[in-house]
Amino acid sequence: MAIANFAPQTVADAGTYVPPVAEYAFLLKEAFGTDVVARATGGALSADDAGDALEAAGEFAAEVFAPLDRVGDQVGAQLVDGGVRTPDGFKEAYKAFAEAGWVSASVSEEAGGDGLPGSVTAALSEFWNASNAAFALCPGLSHGAISALQKNGSAELRSSYLPKLVSGEWTGTMNLTEPQAGSDLGAVRTMARDNGDGSWAVSGQKIFITWGDHDVADNIVHLVLARTEGAPEGHRGLSLFLVPKFKLDANGAPGERNSVVTVGLEHKLGIHASPTCVLQFEDATGYLVGELHQGLIGMFVMMNEARVGIGVQGLGVADRAYQRAFAYAHTRLQGSVLGLPEGTPIAGHPDVRRLLVSMSSRISAMRAFSVLVGDVHDRAESDGTGALAELFVPILKSWLTEQAVHVSSDAVQVHGGMGFIEETGAAQHFRDSRILPIYEGTTAIQSNDLVGRKVLRDKGETVSQVFALIREHLAALTATGNDVAKRLAERTERAVAAAERATQALLGFGASPRDAFAVSVPFQELLATLVGGWMHATIVNAVLAHTEVSADDERRLLEADFYSAHHLARVHALAETVAAGEIG
């Protein structure tokens, strides 16, 4: 293959967001050997049908959300007279978003939404997050609240709150963290006292509450983790309460202000448009969601979805940063480019090209995995892929968020000195990205979940299924006779073998769990990196089934070849690290 991708191309303006609609069409319809939308919906919907929704969503993201990303960063959310004021344009954009049906699009039919399959909502989520990561958090949190209510709320709570959340007229939040209770929710001190009338009085302080207050919707439905009197200590004493910002009047409309006060707003490194609130609850009226002392279970319903959502946010931020770097590199002229004609932009320099292909090869793999995770969740109940779905969540969350930091850093580097200047826009993504491997469970928490609950607990059975699934692709790749495919198969086979050794090493740490947890992050990196190779193998098999190789197909082959030479090779180093266990 010629070194073609440096060539001057039609390039979007650096601030423009171009939603990867065609790539999703390929992924939904072909990459996994079947139309995953049709399979998930029993034929009720096809990938082509979904394509129309993606086209419309992409347009909305590019035209409404993306232009607000800069003002969101520069002005940010502000606390004015005890309430959060969002930057100019946010309120109108949110209303348009809800009215266009984009909140309900990703809600299950049971809960009153459109019931699009997970593989499609993954695409929508990428578009919202790529175009405006800070804004996308707002409807993202509503989805968590909707799921928690749908699953555990009483009929009365569901009928009072669900329709407005699903329509987007109201938004939802998750209230977990307190100053002394971050990753360790067992330390939560917020108290709920039974009012004896079916309601509870909730008191305490919650911090880091994303979109905890704002002016874009008419009511906010807080889901609050609290302890009740006489409840057990630790995790087992926590219950979940619904606390509305405005209590509902006799007609079910927002009425009297509840005693939830925004006492502070954090000054953050990034996602400035997302208000991160300190909320004070003083005998605020709340309603129990689910059983007493089962709050953490209710919360985990939200958290699992939120973790997938934040993973996809990582993909979105990475792609936006990449698009900016790509546009800059294809317009900026600097120096003679080795072996190429005068006038070649910097995208042709060997190392700029390396950075760009490195970014896009990771993004394409992560995007394919995001679709797969959505699809596996869609099928979890019908075809027994539930264990796979659970294994994939911590990998998706860790991998896509950590790579968001790396890719957005690479995007700054492509810009040279201009990348460090705020006006260029590349720095914003780098700043925004840095929260992603932290919130909704840090990379360490994800990796401990992966190692402890998803690998050690079943003695490696589920992860071995993954290795078997990967190997299924390799013979087919080799049989194509294509050089890229053959190299990819050979490198992936060696990577699977390294992953098997690492898994055996983990299982061998039985007597010393610190050894396993001291290398949980390297083990997760290893699996994530291997999954990237798997996704490229999947893509290459689909590409080589085409009778004609399109420009997109050439890019896909290039990305696969690059990924296996530059990223997949890391698996061998990580396997050695995992085998070492805790040092010292």
Added chain:
Amino acid sequence: MAIANFAPQTVADAGTYVPPVAEYAFLLKEAFGTDVVARATGGALSADDAGDALEAAGEFAAEVFAPLDRVGDQVGAQLVDGGVRTPDGFKEAYKAFAEAGWVSASVSEEAGGDGLPGSVTAALSEFWNASNAAFALCPGLSHGAISALQKNGSAELRSSYLPKLVSGEWTGTMNLTEPQAGSDLGAVRTMARDNGDGSWAVSGQKIFITWGDHDVADNIVHLVLARTEGAPEGHRGLSLFLVPKFKLDANGAPGERNSVVTVGLEHKLGIHASPTCVLQFEDATGYLVGELHQGLIGMFVMMNEARVGIGVQGLGVADRAYQRAFAYAHTRLQGSVLGLPEGTPIAGHPDVRRLLVSMSSRISAMRAFSVLVGDVHDRAESDGTGALAELFVPILKSWLTEQAVHVSSDAVQVHGGMGFIEETGAAQHFRDSRILPIYEGTTAIQSNDLVGRKVLRDKGETVSQVFALIREHLAALTATGNDVAKRLAERTERAVAAAERATQALLGFGASPRDAFAVSVPFQELLATLVGGWMHATIVNAVLAHTEVSADDERRLLEADFYSAHHLARVHALAETVAAGEIG
């Protein structure tokens, strides 16, 4: 070795800077098997003598520079009435710095300074940069100007400008970049017209001029790259001019304002206290430095020093970020720590411990290399280590600056959600760090220099000397019988072999230079990672010569063992990547 280093310790307040004076004493006196200060000065100065200077410098850094780091970030340099105003306290701090002799301390005796050896000035430079990276750039640039003047300036220029620069009463700048001329200096358009009276009229616009204007000193000596009438196109037509902010009066004192105007100040991601100026020269009076059309040679004198300086800046930023994370992790309580008693701070969690040791193991290796590079430069003329010195510069600059980004990112991660809150302070280092792999030549430019001029040009001869130097340590390590030393020797031997394969692959790309330059960054990462193993081997050999193992020695052994299991293993992946050449 027990898992000891999580234990509650005397911990500095998170904002405090603790200069690593004792570590430098070890490095200067013992780590390299000899007192490198005594060797470099022919016995005129010993490591113990240097220790007094380091103690005093560390105190100054901690007490004067460090407390200004936060206000520097928050208020930043501002453009007021056409001049740059530094944040409160900067002016006084700079005067105290100059009066204490810290500018002249790092200047050669020939140029009128104290002539401290490079191994010692490396330590000073780390202290200034760790305590206040934005501030440290100011005297750092003076050193470049001093070197350029000392080497190429006329007797008259030297006598008029050098003493004031050396004393720190005036400061220096480097004026290279223009909007169309960043990495490619051949595109410089600033013109100098001969006034016929020994002076030149310089006109043009320069951007990204660090400390290009300020209020901390009485004059600013700009060294400006410009083209003269009738000069050849490209690099060979550039000359170097000295352009003072204030022209000198008959007594040599700053007099009439020269026509250099600060027309803009950049809004940057980090190092806010460092004014990054757009300077407009309009027939500004300048003086030729060195020969006509030899400007780039004069500039390279400054650039080589500046590259070493920025590398060490990376080390400083990394260490400050690490110190903050270490302090937080040893005071923050969250969750039960696996296998350890209640009340153990988060530093005891397996993954927090992993992050902390990962950071410190890289910092210790980079610090040792910084001393070695200073020492090799000291000896370059006397014992023929010049080729080594040249090989090391791009490795030092790339490695220490890239790791500054990674380590400061890890430091944010250790803080969890608090790391994303600006008040915590961790985010500043992450922001500050991001310029380091860009300015003074990006990582790609360093890596191309490494591959093209330092490896391919001599057919791998110098780099093979490095491999031989590394191997010299390994037999001794194995002979100690110590487990850490044996593992380190075994892993380093395999790493050297991988580096040799990668070098052979590079040399084999003779006919297709794009293949070599497409993997120049991975090759540089490989060598840098290997050098880290070498530094730990050096340190472990010195430690095991001790009759008693101190707490510092235990930490050093732990870091060496960790580095070889977690970082050195990457060499194998990188060797595979290098061998692949350009993809596609």
